[in-house]
Amino acid sequence: MLRINIGSLKPGVKLGKDIFTSNAQLLLPAGTVISNEHLQSFKSRNITEVFIMEASPKLKSEKKFDDVYSDSLTVVKSFMLEAKLGKPLEMDEISDTTNLLLEQVFDAGDLFRQMRLMKDKDDYLFTHSVNVALLCILIGRWLNYDKETIKELGEAGLVHDIGKVFIPDHVLNKPGKLTNDEYEEMKKHTVMGYNLLIQSEAVSNNIATAALMHHERADGSGYPMGKKGYDIGLCSSVVAVADVYDAVTSTRVYSTKRSPYIAAEILWEESFGKLDPRISKVFYDKVTNFYVGNEVLLSNNERGLVIYVDPTQPTRPVVKVGEKFYDLNKDRSLTVMEIID
Numbered sequence: 001m002l003r004i005n006i007g008s009l010k011p012g013v014k015l016g017k018d019i020f021t022s023n024a025q026l027l028l029p030a031g032t033v034i035s036n037e038h039l040q041s042f043k044s045r046n047i048t049e050v051f052i053m054e055a056s057p058k059l060k061s062e063k064k065f066d067d068v069y070s071d072s073l074t075v076v077k078s079f080m081l082e083a084k085l086g087k088p089l090e091m092d093e094i095s096d097t098t099n100l101l102l103e104q105v106f107d108a109g110d111l112f113r114q115m116r117l118m119k120d121k122d123d124y125l126f127t128h129s130v131n132v133a134l135l136c137i138l139i140g141r142w143l144n145y146d147k148e149t150i151k152e153l154g155e156a157g158l159v160h161d162i163g164k165v166f167i168p169d170h171v172l173n174k175p176g177k178l179t180n181d182e183y184e185e186m187k188k189h190t191v192m193g194y195n196l197l198i199q200s201e202a203v204s205n206n207i208a209t210a211a212l213m214h215h216e217r218a219d220g221s222g223y224p225m226g227k228k229g230y231d232i233g234l235c236s237s238v239v240a241v242a243d244v245y246d247a248v249t250s251t252r253v254y255s256t257k258r259s260p261y262i263a264a265e266i267l268w269e270e271s272f273g274k275l276d277p278r279i280s281k282v283f284y285d286k287v288t289n290f291y292v293g294n295e296v297l298l299s300n301n302e303r304g305l306v307i308y309v310d311p312t313q314p315t316r317p318v319v320k321v322g323e324k325f326y327d328l329n330k331d332r333s334l335t336v337m338e339i340i341d
């Protein structure tokens with residue numbers, strides 16, 4: 001059985017679980033074959049997700065996630081190398097890769113697990129680009145954006161850090177804190193990426209702007225312009241959230257990866273005055289829901305199982321360690337340090 005967003009649901013698929021109205025009346029029983037009329041009725045009733053019997057071939061790509069991920073890494077490497085050599089950007093390749101990634105983003109729990117397995121598979125810049133593309137697509141689906149917008153978000157995610165190919169290696173891969181001068185150098189990847197992307201007619205203005213603006217923050221603390229307010233555009237705002245989440249949960253040359261719970265708490269804190277709260281809030285609400293039943297490592301070095309997530313405090317679950325129960329909502333000194341597969 002598969003949980004799927006209404007935006008991705010196609011007629012002809014069989015329902016996996018009963019659907020009830022908000023006043024607990026049965027709307028459709030499990031086994032119903034979904035029609036166009038049903039899809040309309042879901043939208044009018046604000047039903048955003050349903051369970052379906054299985055992934056139909058039309059819904060889920062036959063391609064395996066790790067194959068698509070590896071192919072995407074190859075494409076990212078090649079367009080970044082070509083950009084470095086001054087060759088024009090092949091937007092067709094980026095568009096085709098995004099189409100393949102779109103087919104992989106249906107079940108968020110599965111996606112997060114797969115992405116964890118792919119981490120450290122290649123240089124951070126390449127895996128980060130693919131991860132941000134996948135997360136942008138996921139956010140687009142969670143927020144029920146239309147197909148074209150979601151595709152554009154995926155493409156923006158793939159190319160958002162393309163300007164980093166122009167940053168000297170000793171700055172880009174420095175295994176320690178950057179000096180002020182080095183940080184100023186690093187910041188230029190935004191403008192350099194924008195300047196490169198804008199030269200290609202096939203690249204939309206939203207995508208080029210996302211490369212320029214994904215480090216801007218509403219309180220003016222971001223770069224390159226220190227722009228204030230949330231009007232940096234949808235694409236830039238989504239890339240900014242996906243970028244923070246992937247950076248926190250990845251191992252980088254100067255920091256080790258942190259758990260999705262810590263990343264979600266950072267997104268929550270940044271939704272006050274930095275990141276667009278409409279986007280960071282949806283991420284915060286949803287991202288920790290997928291680990292009920294997972295084994296985790298706590299900050300006191302004990303391992304346990306996540307057994308309950310309070311929707312109002314999604315980053316503070318109840319964890320069972322042997323016969324003990326830790327309620328992280330009450331015990332604020334504890335955090336989930338790692339998800340154990």
Ligand SMILES: [Fe+2]
Pocket residue numbers: 160161189214215
């Ligand atoms: Fe960046």
Ligand SMILES: [Fe+2]
Pocket residue numbers: 128132160161243
């Ligand atoms: Fe980035």
